Amino acid sequence: MPEGHTIRRLRNDLDRLFGDGPITASSPQGRFADGAAVIDQRVVDRFEADGKHLFGHFGNDILHVHLGLIGKFGPSVDGADAHCRLRLAASGISWDLRGPSTCAVISPDVHAAICAGLGPDPLGRSSDPxxxxxxxxxxxxxxxxxxxxxxxxxxxxxxxxxxxxxxxxxxxxxxxxxxxxxxxxxxxxxxxxxxxxxxxxxxxxxxxxxxxxxxxxxxxxxxxxxxxxxxxxxxxxxxxxxxxxxxxxxxxxxxxxxxxxxx
Ligand SMILES: [Zn+2]
Incomplete structure (x- = not known):
């Protein structure tokens, strides 16, 4: 299972690759077609990692991803569309999310409730034990x-x-x-x-x-x-x-x- 450092790296990568302009979002597999349509062609405010949760803030629409045990989020590979829940593309770059335990668009209230339920993150700012x-x-x-x-x-x-x-x-x-x-x-x-x-x-x-x-x-x-x-x-x-x-x-x-x- 990916641990917190993987999610933090993912956040940094997504921010670098997709942080600047409109993102083309799609669901080649179809299971997340409605959610992808909500964020398609929008500019992300910020990506956020909290524990093993990854968020992409698009105004009041927040992309929520948890990789679970087998999920992967990385550069697209040919022929893998049947497993691709979410594809993000911008300026010639394309990344695929495959096999996550969670991929959803949530509200700020739900986001706040998820974060409030998490213990302190060792990768967070606070060094206070x-x-x-x-x-x-x-x-x-x-x-x-x-x-x-x-x-x-x-x-x-x-x-x-x-x-x-x-x-x-x-x-x-x-x-x-x-x-x-x-x-x-x-x-x-x-x-x-x-x-x-x-x-x-x-x-x-x-x-x-x-x-x-x-x-x-x-x-x-x-x-x-x-x-x-x-x-x-x-x-x-x-x-x-x-x-x-x-x-x-x-x-x-x-x-x-x-x-x-x-x-
Ligand atoms: Zn020993």
């Missing part, structure tokens, strides 16, 4: 579940939750209510740093460059080397050599090192 601490501390559920709950913190997906718990030394099964505030404040700093790096690099890299011979080398490594625990069950921890374990939390697989994550 207090909202994050309060949201995570107010549930007895495992912290691995709380971190995926978009009402508590928005934009974190399965990769970031596993890696964040590892870097914080926290077992993902630990009750969120018992994690102390200092640790949570550090977690907020860590996830903000990681996700900002994700926006810049276009993929998730959590390893410390000094462990692999520098930042350039890190870029060339495969997934198994760029991450500490995600999808590494039965492999050895990069830091301590212990076998990485797998546990299911909030219906999603989560990985951890039993030695490095004892809290």
């Amino acid at each position: 207090s909202a994050f601490i309060e949201q995570i501390n107010s549930t007895r559920k495992p912290i691995g579940a709380a971190l995926l709950d978009q009402r508590r913190v928005s934009g974190i997906g399965n990769v970031y939750r596993a890696e964040l718990c590892f870097l914080s030394g926290i077992r993902p099964t630990t009750s969120a209510a018992t994690v102390d505030k200092t640790t949570l404040a550090d977690m907020w700093d860590t996830i903000r740093t990681l996700m900002r790096r994700g926006v810049r690099q276009g993929r998730i890299i959590t390893r410390d460059p000094s462990e692999v011979g520098g930042p350039r080398r890190l870029q060339r490594l495969d997934d198994d080397e760029r991450l500490y625990v995600y999808k590494r069950d039965s492999e050895r921890c990069h830091r301590c050599g212990t076998e990485i374990r797998l546990v299911e939390i909030a219906q999603r697989k989560c990985w951890y090192c039993p030695e490095c994550q004892q809290t």
Whole structure:
């Protein structure tokens, strides 16, 4: 599933490519023909990313996109019209939205309600950890579940939750209510740093460059080397050599090192 850094990059791309003039909007597949007609030939006021939600503001008509588990939004490819929910085109550039869980035109009231229901976004402006601490501390559920709950913190997906718990030394099964505030404040700093790096690099890299011979080398490594625990069950921890374990939390697989994550 795309995580918050992907949506933020998407927002930046759409803003750069389609932010200046009228946009031709269509639905080659037909399922979003009415919605596309509402925004067709209009100029966007701004694109916005909030957690995993993407919005395009056209006056009081707001395009709302959520990619869900399999959605993709990127340059058009030939022969894919049957899967293209929404196509945006302007000055020779064409982008297709395929397989989203949500693609709709909504009102400002609905937009406000969606945003109000989202927890703090680590990619947002505020570096203040207090909202994050309060949201995570107010549930007895495992912290691995709380971190995926978009009402508590928005934009974190399965990769970031596993890696964040590892870097914080926290077992993902630990009750969120018992994690102390200092640790949570550090977690907020860590996830903000990681996700900002994700926006810049276009993929998730959590390893410390000094462990692999520098930042350039890190870029060339495969997934198994760029991450500490995600999808590494039965492999050895990069830091301590212990076998990485797998546990299911909030219906999603989560990985951890039993030695490095004892809290
Ligand atoms: Zn370890």
